Amino acid sequence: xxxxxxxxxxxxxxxxxxxxxxxxxxxxFQDLVDLVSSILDELVSFGTQVVHWVGNNPKFRKPxxxxxxxxxxRHIVELVDAISILVKKSSIDPCKVLLRSALESMxxxxxxxxxxxxxxxKAYLISYIKNKKNEYxxxxxxxxxxxxxxxxxxxxxxxxxxxxxxxxxxxxxxxIKIKNLDNWISNPIFSETIKEYNRVRKxxxxxxxxxxxxxxAENIERLSILLNYQYLYEAVxxxxxxxxxxxxxxxGRIASGEEGKSSFFQIxxxxxxxxxxxFTVNITLSAYRQLIEFIVPEMLSxxxxxxxxxIREPFLKISRTRVxxx
Numbered sequence: 001x002x003x004x005x006x007x008x009x010x011x012x013x014x015x016x017x018x019x020x021x022x023x024x025x026x027x028x029f030q031d032l033v034d035l036v037s038s039i040l041d042e043l044v045s046f047g048t049q050v051v052h053w054v055g056n057n058p059k060f061r062k063p064x065x066x067x068x069x070x071x072x073x074r075h076i077v078e079l080v081d082a083i084s085i086l087v088k089k090s091s092i093d094p095c096k097v098l099l100r101s102a103l104e105s106m107x108x109x110x111x112x113x114x115x116x117x118x119x120x121x122k123a124y125l126i127s128y129i130k131n132k133k134n135e136y137x138x139x140x141x142x143x144x145x146x147x148x149x150x151x152x153x154x155x156x157x158x159x160x161x162x163x164x165x166x167x168x169x170x171x172x173x174x175x176i177k178i179k180n181l182d183n184w185i186s187n188p189i190f191s192e193t194i195k196e197y198n199r200v201r202k203x204x205x206x207x208x209x210x211x212x213x214x215x216x217a218e219n220i221e222r223l224s225i226l227l228n229y230q231y232l233y234e235a236v237x238x239x240x241x242x243x244x245x246x247x248x249x250x251x252g253r254i255a256s257g258e259e260g261k262s263s264f265f266q267i268x269x270x271x272x273x274x275x276x277x278x279f280t281v282n283i284t285l286s287a288y289r290q291l292i293e294f295i296v297p298e299m300l301s302x303x304x305x306x307x308x309x310x311i312r313e314p315f316l317k318i319s320r321t322r323v324x325x326x
Contacts, residue, residue: 020267024090029270032321033090036277039314040084043284046306047077050288053296064187068124069112076105076287083280090268095276096240103236104220106287110227111211113294119214122193127210129185136174141166236279277318
């Protein structure tokens with residue numbers, strides 16, 4: 001009996017080559033992909049150093065408070081790592097989804113690591129705890145939020161197909177999670193932050209985003225203005241919003257075909273690789289520098305030396321490159 005090879009078994013269906021090419025034909029573009037992914041990998045490697053400095057600096061660490069800044073630094077490194085992986089496969093458009101999240105992370109780091117850092121970390125945590133508890137209550141059988149949620153999803157396709165998301169096991173699990181959150185928020189260190197949260201919620205008559213507390217902003221756009229990052233907001237966050245939410249699947253994907261007929265470009269075309277690379281590097285460096293200046297300023301010389309040694313020249317080379325794929 002003949003047996004399939006491992007490769008055949010793992011991928012028995014061959015893709016349509018003109019829609020999803022198996023390789024990059026242009027050596028020039030492959031060289032660019034390699035250059036961009038190498039600089040992103042270097043950003044990730046250095047980022048692990050930054051996370052280590054942030055998470056282990058005895059002057060900064062405070063139990064139950066500094067978690068947001070440590071994990072925001074970790075988050076942005078993870079996002080850049082994912083972007084690098086996508087770039088290696090010339091899958092550029094999906095990077096835009098991750099890059100928007102990286103921009104938000106950078107803005108959050110800037111907002112926290114400037115002034116009122118402890119208060120703003122607490123604001124992040126209080127908002128997180130309250131939002132998580134509200135999410136868990138949807139699955140806690142008998143709670144008012146659960147009853148309202150159950151009515152809301154009654155006509156959902158999967159529910160009508162027989163899916164039951166409200167199991168006894170899940171109910172027991174969320175009860176434990178809710179108890180843990182209640183214990184966390186009962187810590188006296190959060191008493192003033194809870195007052196601030198309630199004040200802001202009453203003023204705006206809604207659950208506020210955490211960055212609205214302690215002199216913040218109502219939304220990401222206003223936060224970018226507050227922190228003087230209006231251009232990045234417009235160029236990354238607003239510009240790619242329609243793509244992220246699938247409201248624009250047309251721009252950059254349609255071409256004129258033969259006899260006046262329209263056709264669409266292949267997947268993994270890579271036209272926006274330079275733009276994605278430039279924004280990723282700028283956003284990431286802004287976050288790293290802010291973290292270092294605020295928490296471990298004694299490492300600024302290390303950061304500057306690393307940038308000159310590993311980043312500046314390849315970054316300038318990328319900025320001078322022009323890509324035109326057809």
